[in-house]
Amino acid sequence: MIEKVILAGYGGQGMMLFGKLLAQSVMMNGKYVTFYPSYGTEVRGGKAFYHVIISTDYIFSPVIDEADTLIIMNNPSFDKFQNCIVNNTHLFYNSSLVHLPNDLPDDINIFKIPATEIANDIGNLVASNMVMMGAYNCVKNLIPRSRFLYCLRTSLTGKKAALFEINKLAMERGEQYVQENYNINYDIGQDE
Amino acid sequence: METKHLLTGNEAAAEAAIIAGCRYYYGYPITPQNELINYLATRMPQVGGTFIQAESELAAINMVYGSAAAGARTMTSSSSPGISLKQECISYMAGSELPCLIVNMQRGGPGLGDISTSQADYFQAVKGGGHGDYRIIVLAPSTVQETADLVYDAFDIADKYRNPVMVLGDAQIGQLMEPVVFHKERKNNVADKPWALTGSKGRKKNIVKSFYPVKGELEVFNKKLQEKYKRIEDNEVLFEDLNTNGADVVLVAYGTTSRICKDVINKYESGNHQLGMLRPISLWPFPTKKIREISESAKAIITIEMSAGQMVEDVRLAVEGRCPVHFYGRTGGGIPTPKEILKKIDELGF
Amino acid sequence: MEKIFTRPESLLDVPTHYCAGCGHGVVQRLIAEVIDSLGAREKTIGIAPVGCAVLAYNYFDFDMSEAPHGRPPAVATGIKRVHPENLVFAYQGDGDLAAIGIAEIIHTANRGENITVIFVNNAVYGMTNGQMAPTSIMNQKTITTPQGRTSSEGYPLKVCELLSVLDGSSFLARVSTSTPENIRLTKKTILKGFTTQIEKKGFALVEVLSACPVYLRMEPEESLKFIDNEMTKTFPLGVFKDWETNNS
Structure with missing residues (x-):
């Protein structure tokens, strides 16, 4: 099994946290994982993209040229990574902010998630990353939800600990959205 | 069960140095090795070690020179342009036969280049970036786990041969996060250092130097260095x-x-x-x-x-x-x- | 017969390479006498510079290191951090300290590093045949300022004054080797430089105005007068900062 996922947005949209939590959770489940961040001078507002590879075997290059999954949070990110789309790529995009072109290939799986609107509805605009996470994990079913929530809880320390519940809710809304709109059967996994 | 940590290559190198007994770190920020200096700023004081953010790469490597001369396990780290600045002192350390670790997470060059990944410092690393007939041992990891493992080895080999050792990574290895297991029960092979500067109580004075101004002396010393390099070539090849x-x-x-x-x-x-x-x-x-x-x-x-x-x-x-x-x-x-x-x-x- | 004058234990019985009339020998003897008086020979670690005093490690009888040009304060920092109970000092000339090594001396002082620096200022580069030093005085003729130093080469760098504004420095003084009286004061001041460290009061620097008759192109006696009559106009003697009296 191998899953190559690119997370892309602008700095501040929480893709870093999403990627780290994903990598941490699958690592704890005994899989090989690489997490390769973009890095540079911009901290807020710049391009932020992360390559995460999850595998049951040794991972060669941590750089992805053909993505199994693309998680796209803004238009420039789509422009940058659309050439990584291949047959059967799962494309999750934040439809609150991203407008896809009409000429996309037929053989890809598109999930249109109004993540910013959903996050806004539950009262925290910046939780759109967790909405996407919920949707993604619901479709790909990679990690038991409890494992992910455990990593989320341990990563939110100090003042941020209070944000756990809203992040959890955002994730559940993401799960709920794809289940209602894309006919997904989601097994949330055993509690650990 | 061994604990797995999800860390960048930079962080793994830093923690491995702590486990290897390095207590003296001197560095200067530069992308893409910042996670290393940042990590040790917190970690060194926790283990009673010394961390100094130096005024320049030159000062940092010269502080390493001092701590190595004083007999301690010590290190610095940087990325390509910063490593260029350190070359003079690396030559001095090779000439004074001082052990230390230098980590280079390479970025693009020449000049300011860019901050993306590169392997264009190979010549500088293996051919001697500074002046004179000298060699430093250069170890190149390909994973985050191997970065940690080679950092332990680097300190032992440096001590064994009284020679600087470089761990030559690149931006990708420095930035990449992968699971890593630290071998905390590992026994460090710290060599005796009767040559170190500790105060001359009960013995003749020690001098740490690379200067041989009397005609003929330098050639004798160079010959000795070359014999050491031959021993390293015979014993330390890894592939x-x-x-x-x-x-x-x-x-x-x-x-x-x-x-x-x-x-x-x-x-x-x-x-x-x-x-x-x-x-x-x-x-x-x-x-x-x-x-x-x-x-x-x-x-x-x-x-x-x-x-x-x-x-x-x-x-x-x-x-x-x-x-x-x-x-x-x-x-x-x-x-x-x-x-x-x-x-x-x-x-x-x- | 009573012996009333002898070589300090911290100084080896070897000939030095210094030119006749050079101040380095005097300053190094004073350092050795001070270290003897502190009973500190076996815990002292010195750092020799690049320049005329590079071979100082052959003359002192305690642990010594060389350092790349200008970097003795950084090397001293690395040593002192490993051995905080040892007496660590850097011996530097004007090129080493005030030109190529100005960043290191400023930052070491600014960190309040608990070391002692003996800074020998003779207003000229000796080892490389008499070029301008950062401390050459205005109108001074050197090989690289054949018409005399002008403002286009910049002004003489006043190290004690410069470091005195830093919160990290604890003891700063300028003395000279021009007369027996001044030499006695120099010894006292060097002692203070070392006791500052022993008392863990932080960074101490003693600047010693010294003569280089060869490259000042003067007779030794004349070169001593040059210190008193010319150099001290630019570099006034005195204590610039003293943790004990809060003088700064």
């Missing part, structure tokens, strides 16, 4: 051999590019050639003998680098014309892709 026995095309790559080559070997299905790979782990001493051995049966060798062609010169020196040596490289943050390497293999046309 990974992936199916080179019987292979007719052998890829030679280190660090980040070796991972891509492994992918190529994994994907390669044409059946025309048998593919193998040699991954030098010690870049100096270079696995010259092994490559010579390979060249006696291989039809071709292809060296893959993120440079315009540097290690390939050492491969050619080892091969001495026994088989053709080809090169494929990318620069300026370009990373060779498996497709590009496969195309290069196809172009061999036999």
